[in-house]
Amino acid sequence: MYKNQTTTSLLRSETLACEGASLAYVDGARRVTYALRDVTVELSPCRFYGIMGPSGSGKSSLLYILAGLKQPTEGTARFGDFRYRERPETEVTGLRRDKFGFVFQQPFLLPYLTVLENIVVAAPSIGKAAEELAMTYLEELGMRGLEHKLPSQLSGGEKQRVAVVRAMVNDPAVIFADEPTAALDRANGHRVIEALARWRSRGTVVVVTHDAEMVADADALVILRDGHIDEASTH
Amino acid sequence: MRNPLSAFTYFQRNPSKVLPMGFVIVLSVFLIASVATMVNSIDLTITTIYGYTKHFTYAIPQRVTQRVPADQVAIIKADPRTDRVMEASIFFTNIKTVFGRFPFVVLGVTDENRDYLMRRVGTELLPGGRMPADGMPEAVISEPLAKNKKVKVGDLIAGPNDEGGISGSPVPVRLVGILKGPIWIAFTSKTFCDMTFITTPRSMVFTSKDPGQLLALNNDLMPTLHKERGRLNSSKVQLLSRQNLIYELRDSLSSMYLIMGVVNGMVIFVIALMSGMLSNIYFTQRIAEFAVLSAIGYQRRRLLAKVISETLLMTLVGWILGGIVTFLALSYMKESVFEPRGLLIDPTDLFAYKYTIPIPFSITFFAVATIAVRLMRLDPVSIIERR
Numbered sequence: 001m002y003k004n005q006t007t008t009s010l011l012r013s014e015t016l017a018c019e020g021a022s023l024a025y026v027d028g029a030r031r032v033t034y035a036l037r038d039v040t041v042e043l044s045p046c047r048f049y050g051i052m053g054p055s056g057s058g059k060s061s062l063l064y065i066l067a068g069l070k071q072p073t074e075g076t077a078r079f080g081d082f083r084y085r086e087r088p089e090t091e092v093t094g095l096r097r098d099k100f101g102f103v104f105q106q107p108f109l110l111p112y113l114t115v116l117e118n119i120v121v122a123a124p125s126i127g128k129a130a131e132e133l134a135m136t137y138l139e140e141l142g143m144r145g146l147e148h149k150l151p152s153q154l155s156g157g158e159k160q161r162v163a164v165v166r167a168m169v170n171d172p173a174v175i176f177a178d179e180p181t182a183a184l185d186r187a188n189g190h191r192v193i194e195a196l197a198r199w200r201s202r203g204t205v206v207v208v209t210h211d212a213e214m215v216a217d218a219d220a221l222v223i224l225r226d227g228h229i230d231e232a233s234t235h
Numbered sequence: 236m237r238n239p240l241s242a243f244t245y246f247q248r249n250p251s252k253v254l255p256m257g258f259v260i261v262l263s264v265f266l267i268a269s270v271a272t273m274v275n276s277i278d279l280t281i282t283t284i285y286g287y288t289k290h291f292t293y294a295i296p297q298r299v300t301q302r303v304p305a306d307q308v309a310i311i312k313a314d315p316r317t318d319r320v321m322e323a324s325i326f327f328t329n330i331k332t333v334f335g336r337f338p339f340v341v342l343g344v345t346d347e348n349r350d351y352l353m354r355r356v357g358t359e360l361l362p363g364g365r366m367p368a369d370g371m372p373e374a375v376i377s378e379p380l381a382k383n384k385k386v387k388v389g390d391l392i393a394g395p396n397d398e399g400g401i402s403g404s405p406v407p408v409r410l411v412g413i414l415k416g417p418i419w420i421a422f423t424s425k426t427f428c429d430m431t432f433i434t435t436p437r438s439m440v441f442t443s444k445d446p447g448q449l450l451a452l453n454n455d456l457m458p459t460l461h462k463e464r465g466r467l468n469s470s471k472v473q474l475l476s477r478q479n480l481i482y483e484l485r486d487s488l489s490s491m492y493l494i495m496g497v498v499n500g501m502v503i504f505v506i507a508l509m510s511g512m513l514s515n516i517y518f519t520q521r522i523a524e525f526a527v528l529s530a531i532g533y534q535r536r537r538l539l540a541k542v543i544s545e546t547l548l549m550t551l552v553g554w555i556l557g558g559i560v561t562f563l564a565l566s567y568m569k570e571s572v573f574e575p576r577g578l579l580i581d582p583t584d585l586f587a588y589k590y591t592i593p594i595p596f597s598i599t600f601f602a603v604a605t606i607a608v609r610l611m612r613l614d615p616v617s618i619i620e621r622r
Contacts, residue, residue, distance in 0.1 A: 060620065064616050069530060069615065069616050070616055089535075090534055093529070093532055093533070093534050093535075094532065094534070095532075096530070096531065096532035097531065097532025097533065098532070100532070101531075102530055102531055104527070104530075104619050105619075106619075108523055108524075108526075108527040108619065110239075110524050110527075112244075112245065112248035112249050113239045113244070113248070116236075117236070117239035117244075118239075120236065120239065121239050121240060121528070121531075122531050122532075126236065126238055126239070127236075131236060166531075178619075
């Protein structure tokens with residue numbers, strides 16, 4: 001299991017990277033299609049990264065490979081020296097639990113749990129400390145008072161902000177966000193991105209988006225086109 | 236805060252998903268336990284009708300002899316455990332049972348022997364009645380028998396117009412008293428039987444000094460061992476002993492129990508299959524929940540444990556509720572349907588409830604096995620991206 005809470009600061013000095021990563025699919029006609037092809041990136045700790053590109057360019061695939069949610073068909077991905085391919089699935093899952101936070105395009109809140117409960121399920125251990133931390137983040141995001149509401153009682157923007165707090169409650173070294181503002185209006189989108197961007201003081205933030213305005217404040221951008229890194233645009 | 240992912244939280248917050256499946260389990264427990272209880276009521280009826288065999292044994296002569304031969308009586312008397320041996324004449328009165336009319340023996344013994352047997356079985360005469368007069372066509376019967384036959388003191392319990400079976404008497408026999416006690420029993424006067432039922436074989440009734448030794452005494456006198464010296468000769472005498480009765484009863488019911496077992500097995504299999512499919516449907520509805528938990532770092536075995544705990548809790552609660560519902564329903568049926576007709580049924584029959592034990596486990600097994608396969612193959616990204 002990837003468990004080493006005492007070395008958090010050390011891990012946060014470690015980079016997130018993939019080297020020569022490709023992700024190929026075999027379609028119905030048995031043709032090999034590449035979602036990602038020979039991509040190498042290295043993301044430094046405590047910075048805000050934007051991954052951009054048109055639809056089908058492989059943005060989400062790159063994010064999921066970096067997060068250990070997908071294994072590249074070729075190449076490797078790693079967090080520091082922790083190479084996902086070389087570790088059993090349980091350890092990779094443990095890494096996600098201990099060191100990563102996730103925000104998806106949809107909030108994916110458990111409908112029968114309250115806001116507070118939805119947040120603490122992502123905490124390393126469910127208890128008073130996790131509740132207090134969750135309440136702190138809820139307050140920072142202007143959501144205090146909603147902790148006992150069910151997701152069905154929240155607006156779309158509120159739900160996504162709950163998802164952001166859920167991604168933060170385990171104090172992750174990296175937050176991965178896949179199109180977190182796609183289903184939100186502009187104002188709510190900005191609130192979510194601002195909350196994520198602030199996290200760079202504590203860890204790395206990787207945001208996939210097709211909206212350049214949302215990552216205008218990013219420390220660096222990775223631009224993808226047809227599964228390749230568009231070197232000309234990446235900075 | 237209670238663990239938000241505990242089975243209790245899920246149950247509490249999702250009654251619309253839990254109740255239908257719980258209802259199926261309750262119904263299946265009710266169905267199986269009720270059928271088993273009904274079938275077991277046959278066993279209960281027979282052992283109740285022959286309840287007196289716990290206290291005394293009949294030695295019945297084979298038809299050709301009419302009486303138990305003296306040498307065989309001597310064998311019974313010679314055993315040091317034997318307390319009393321008495322000649323009895325009998326006739327039968329019809330009672331209603333779950334399997335139709337059944338002849339119940341009315342025992343004709345001397346007054347002294349009757350009083351002795353009544354003490355042995357713990358029975359006494361209820362006020363308002365009396366014992367049969369010597370030589371008169373009169374009888375006393377236990378309270379449940381009177382209820383079964385719907386008769387009261389002064390009514391006829393047997394006569395030339397009796398229908399069916401070997402019951403009946405060429406003269407009307409009147410009920411003169413009702414007995415209260417733990418055993419179903421009926422008495423008439425020996426003189427009346429001897430005068431009226433001339434061709435009926437005369438049985439010997441014997442008891443043991445220590446009532447607890449009766450079964451051992453029966454075993455040692457068992458006619459099946461007649462070749463051995465000192466045993467009863469089965470060509471001359473048969474023993475209506477407790478153990479013979481139970482053996483023959485279980486033997487004759489074994490096919491029925493086999494059929495019941497097969498039917499129950501099939502019902503449990505179908506219910507488990509249906510419940511497993513239902514669980515799978517609910518799991519499909521919750522697939523995003525499991526996908527997101529897997530994505531944020533919950534191990535598959537932890538998710539499987541969640542599924543197992545939810546399924547097991549639901550089936551166990553359903554099973555317990557099913558048992559309670561069955562008990563209440565059968566108790567109501569006993570009070571309102573069975574007992575007024577003098578029929579026997581035991582809602583507390585644990586043997587019937589044992590048939591339902593496989594239900595929660597088979598449902599859990601089917602549900603968990605199928606869901607486990609899907610969980611092991613779960614690709615959270617494909618589900619998250621699809622939405």
